[in-house]
Amino acid sequence: MKRHLPLILLILAVIVVQLLTRWTDTAFYLTPLTMTGYYSLVIVGLCLLMGYAGQISLGHAGFFAIGGYLSAMLTTKDLMPLKETLLLGLCDKLGLLVQGQDMLGVASLQMQPWAACGFAILATIIVAYAIGIPVLKLKGHYLAMATLGFGIIVYRLALAFPLFGEADGISGVPGFPLLPGLAVSGDFNSRVSNYYLAWGMVALVMWLLVNLIHSRVGRALRAIHGAEGATNAMGVDTARYKLNTFVISAVLASIAGIFLTHYNGGIGPSEAGIMKSVRYVAIVAIGGMANLWGALVMGAVLNIMSLRGMFGSYDDAVFGGILIVIMLFAPQGLLGISLSATFKRIFRRGE
Amino acid sequence: MLLDIKNLYRRFGGLQAVSDVSFSVRPGMIKAVIGPNGAGKTTLFNLITGTLPPSSGVIHFKGQPIHGLAPYRIARQGVARTYQNIKLYPGMTALENVMVGRHCRSRAGFLSGMLSLLWTRKEEKAIREKCLELLGLLDIADLAEVEATSLAFGQQRAVELARALAMEPELLLLDEPAAGLNIYETAEVARLITKINAQGITVLLVEHDMSLVMDISHEIVVLSFGEKIAEGTPSEIQHNKEVIRIYLGEDDAED
Numbered sequence: 001m002k003r004h005l006p007l008i009l010l011i012l013a014v015i016v017v018q019l020l021t022r023w024t025d026t027a028f029y030l031t032p033l034t035m036t037g038y039y040s041l042v043i044v045g046l047c048l049l050m051g052y053a054g055q056i057s058l059g060h061a062g063f064f065a066i067g068g069y070l071s072a073m074l075t076t077k078d079l080m081p082l083k084e085t086l087l088l089g090l091c092d093k094l095g096l097l098v099q100g101q102d103m104l105g106v107a108s109l110q111m112q113p114w115a116a117c118g119f120a121i122l123a124t125i126i127v128a129y130a131i132g133i134p135v136l137k138l139k140g141h142y143l144a145m146a147t148l149g150f151g152i153i154v155y156r157l158a159l160a161f162p163l164f165g166e167a168d169g170i171s172g173v174p175g176f177p178l179l180p181g182l183a184v185s186g187d188f189n190s191r192v193s194n195y196y197l198a199w200g201m202v203a204l205v206m207w208l209l210v211n212l213i214h215s216r217v218g219r220a221l222r223a224i225h226g227a228e229g230a231t232n233a234m235g236v237d238t239a240r241y242k243l244n245t246f247v248i249s250a251v252l253a254s255i256a257g258i259f260l261t262h263y264n265g266g267i268g269p270s271e272a273g274i275m276k277s278v279r280y281v282a283i284v285a286i287g288g289m290a291n292l293w294g295a296l297v298m299g300a301v302l303n304i305m306s307l308r309g310m311f312g313s314y315d316d317a318v319f320g321g322i323l324i325v326i327m328l329f330a331p332q333g334l335l336g337i338s339l340s341a342t343f344k345r346i347f348r349r350g351e
Numbered sequence: 352m353l354l355d356i357k358n359l360y361r362r363f364g365g366l367q368a369v370s371d372v373s374f375s376v377r378p379g380m381i382k383a384v385i386g387p388n389g390a391g392k393t394t395l396f397n398l399i400t401g402t403l404p405p406s407s408g409v410i411h412f413k414g415q416p417i418h419g420l421a422p423y424r425i426a427r428q429g430v431a432r433t434y435q436n437i438k439l440y441p442g443m444t445a446l447e448n449v450m451v452g453r454h455c456r457s458r459a460g461f462l463s464g465m466l467s468l469l470w471t472r473k474e475e476k477a478i479r480e481k482c483l484e485l486l487g488l489l490d491i492a493d494l495a496e497v498e499a500t501s502l503a504f505g506q507q508r509a510v511e512l513a514r515a516l517a518m519e520p521e522l523l524l525l526d527e528p529a530a531g532l533n534i535y536e537t538a539e540v541a542r543l544i545t546k547i548n549a550q551g552i553t554v555l556l557v558e559h560d561m562s563l564v565m566d567i568s569h570e571i572v573v574l575s576f577g578e579k580i581a582e583g584t585p586s587e588i589q590h591n592k593e594v595i596r597i598y599l600g601e602d603d604a605e606d
Contacts (some may be wrong), residue, residue, distance in 0.1 A: 001505075070428065074552050079517065131572065140393070188605065191399025208465040208466070210463070210464045211464060211465050211466065212464045212469040213462065213469070214455075214467075215459055215461065215463075215464030215465075215471060215475065216454065216457055216458075216459040216464060216474070216475065216478070217460060217461050217464040218464065219443075219447060219450055219451055219454075220451060220454055222443055222447075223440045223443070223448075225440075225442075225449045226439075226440030226441050226443065227438045227439070227440055229402060229422070229438070230434065230438035230439075230440075231422070231423045232421065232422040232423045232426075233400055233401075233426055233431075233432055233441075234426060234451050234452055234454050234455065234514070235425055235426035235427045235454050236451075236454050236455075237423050238423065239422075244461055248461070290442070300561060346416065349408065
């Protein structure tokens with residue numbers, strides 16, 4: 001299976017990097033690497049939407065934030081005052097709630113991380129459909145502006161509500177026990193397992209998306225990108241295909257938000273910010289738009305550099321600048337350019 | 352009747368692009384729609400395929416009303432088309448372009464595509480083989496892996512035709528299939544249309560090339576300024592006074 005060769009390389013690279021950090025005693029790199037893994041989920045999802053289906057979204061940080069904030073809120077904030085409500089009563093009966101104590105020893109009530117995760121994903125799907133149905137009728141600049149508007153709304157809501165911690169965000173988010181012995185958390189001792197969990201998810205999502213773009217559906221998506229009217233006339237329900245792709249990429253962003261929030265132990269409004277959305281778009285562009293592996297590689301490199309503080313206080317400016325430069329000089333993406341140039345050089349030498 | 356059009360109207364602001372047009376297409380025939388530029392031929396095609404909704408009037412396909420349906424629904428009922436200004440998908444090979452035409456005859460969805468299930472891989476293989484066969488039928492099998500939009504004009508027309516045939520349509524709408532082709536290529540197109548028709552596919556075509564239309568069609572509809580002014584066999588049309596006046600006797604200066 002030729003198309004899965006990069007996947008094997010990815011898995012090998014993930015293992016080699018972990019071994020390297022162990023041999024060189026630089027395990028502190030595992031934290032930014034794990035965070036990068038989760039950001040990569042947002043990026044490859046957006047790559048599917050932008051590069052293949054040809055629909056831009058400048059609001060994906062919003063979906064990331066919906067996932068992150070909802071799971072943080074439900075697992076952290078005291079739900080006791082709402083205990084008598086129908087929904088929470090039902091959750092209690094289903095065993096989705098946990099009793100705890102706050103710092104003063106007062107009994108408090110939170111949701112199980114699994115249940116919170118489920119609710120957050122469900123909410124993302126509902127919001128993505130509600131936004132996607134009207135917005136995906138728009139094209140080009142108008143679609144970009146509408147999704148940008150959605151991103152701004154989510155950002156302002158995160159800042160406005162005490163429930164979401166306003167400017168401070170939510171902290172003290174508990175770990176997310178996935179399997180016995182494996183929890184998504186920033187616990188020092190589970191750094192290695194969390195690193196493998198994050199990148200294992202990236203590998204799984206890449207397998208799913210690479211399969212998808214090589215399928216009947218992926219072909220139809222690329223056709224929509226090329227000539228939407230002529231694709232509809234081939235029997236493709238183009239509106240539904242665009243919407244499904246939008247929802248899939250929103251759910252990937254939301255899952256990334258949920259997992260990263262449990263890993264970091266909290267989430268702040270900067271994760272919902274417009275500059276985050278711009279950053280995701282910039283990375284997809286620099287990866288070459290219709291290039292899942294390009295987006296993944298460029299995303300990994302740039303996110304690690306950013307998380308290690310290499311761009312200093314110019315962080316956002318760097319990504320904004322990247323977007324401008326790529327659009328001007330390399331609309332095929334950075335990898336596309338260097339690859340084709342390399343090929344040309346090789347062939348010239350061969351002559 | 353395979354296709355039945357009754358009292359079809361389409362307005363664009365103040366312009367009556369199609370006005371009270373009625374005709375029908377019997378299964379198995381080649382029918383041509385001719386008329387001067389701006390007569391409403393392409394608009395008529397867009398109305399039949401659902402790209403545009405009619406202002407009023409009805410269109411029945413196999414006895415079922417299709418006017419006002421979305422293009423993809425009409426396509427799924429067995430209506431395929433090609434475009435006057437070719438609409439191939441850039442960044443995709445000729446074969447991939449044709450494979451998109453197989454969409455309505457296959458069923459792998461998002462989930463099964465992501466999981467790459469055994470049956471979806473089998474289906475994908477069948478799609479590929481069927482489309483290679485179609486490229487062979489149109490003598491462009493050797494171009495299968497070439498990016499479609501980089502092909503020569505005539506070859507692009509062939510890819511578009513293959514894509515339409517991949518849908519296994521009952522009715523094939525060809526919008527000026529010989530536009531931009533030389534006389535040899537036009538003769539080749541004529542031979543192809545006859546061959547496609549012989550396989551049981553009903554053809555409705557819009558065309559400017561009179562020799563092509565007169566050679567291959569069984570019946571002709573003539574439009575002028577959105578209205579049907581004549582309908583009949585090629586010899587009837589050739590002797591129709593109104594048609595002769597429109598094509599030969601009009602004062603060019605008025606335009």
